[in-house]
Amino acid sequence: MKELEARIQSEGHVLGEDILKVDSFLNHQIDPNLMQAMGNEFARLFESQGVTKIITVEASGIAPAVMAGLALDVPVVFARKSKSRILSDEAFTADVYSYTKQTTNQIRIEKRFLSASDRVLIIDDFLANGQALLGLKALADEAGASIVGAGIVIEKAFQPGRKAANEAGLNNIQSLARIAAFEDGQVIFVDEEK
Numbered sequence: 001m002k003e004l005e006a007r008i009q010s011e012g013h014v015l016g017e018d019i020l021k022v023d024s025f026l027n028h029q030i031d032p033n034l035m036q037a038m039g040n041e042f043a044r045l046f047e048s049q050g051v052t053k054i055i056t057v058e059a060s061g062i063a064p065a066v067m068a069g070l071a072l073d074v075p076v077v078f079a080r081k082s083k084s085r086i087l088s089d090e091a092f093t094a095d096v097y098s099y100t101k102q103t104t105n106q107i108r109i110e111k112r113f114l115s116a117s118d119r120v121l122i123i124d125d126f127l128a129n130g131q132a133l134l135g136l137k138a139l140a141d142e143a144g145a146s147i148v149g150a151g152i153v154i155e156k157a158f159q160p161g162r163k164a165a166n167e168a169g170l171n172n173i174q175s176l177a178r179i180a181a182f183e184d185g186q187v188i189f190v191d192e193e194k
């Protein structure tokens, strides 16, 4: 998506080897117009899939997920994160390890918000190592729901997330921006690779 790539180029900051800071429009301050355009694009990409529900994980997945939900006219459920492992009969739960933060969180969705009759679209802000995506897939699997695919705002294609998701059987992954590499602090998109 050209509009998103342009914003990444103009406002993104590369931190260290592999982190892209985009807190002026996605991860802290949010640009609602850009977010709505992205939601419309997700809706276009998945409109033929019979989506009944969108799931994401708090916090940064919520804004793009809500805009996609608005465009597809389906409810959006965000998995809640907690540090402690709370056992519950009322919730589907999965453990998600963050390589970036080196912590494990439990994510949970109340059972009443996800069922075997759902056709689920997963939305998230970043695809890096894929652990968040795998955790969300695990919640949908626990519910017996069908997963139609995943919509990602920014994929770091040089990290193993897509491969890990594919190996777990999650195949229809659509990313609005795909980053091939960071070179001298510059962002190189997949379609610009030489």
Ligand code: G4P
Pocket: 018, 019, 020, 021, 022, 027, 057, 058, 059, 060, 061, 097, 098, 099, 100, 101, 125, 126, 127, 128, 129, 130, 131, 132, 133, 156, 161
């Ligand atoms: P994964 O989600 O693909 O498994 O990757 P990882 O464990 O590395 O990511 C942990 C957190 O860091 C996630 O946010 C993820 O969205 C975010 N993240 C990963 N790479 C980048 C990056 O290059 N830039 C930015 N800005 N974030 C990145 P989270 O812990 O779920 O936090 P929240 O922002 O959703 O609250």
Ligand code: NA
Pocket: 027, 060, 125, 126
């Ligand atoms: Na994040």
Ligand code: NA
Pocket: 057, 058, 059, 060, 061, 124, 125, 126, 132
């Ligand atoms: Na995230």
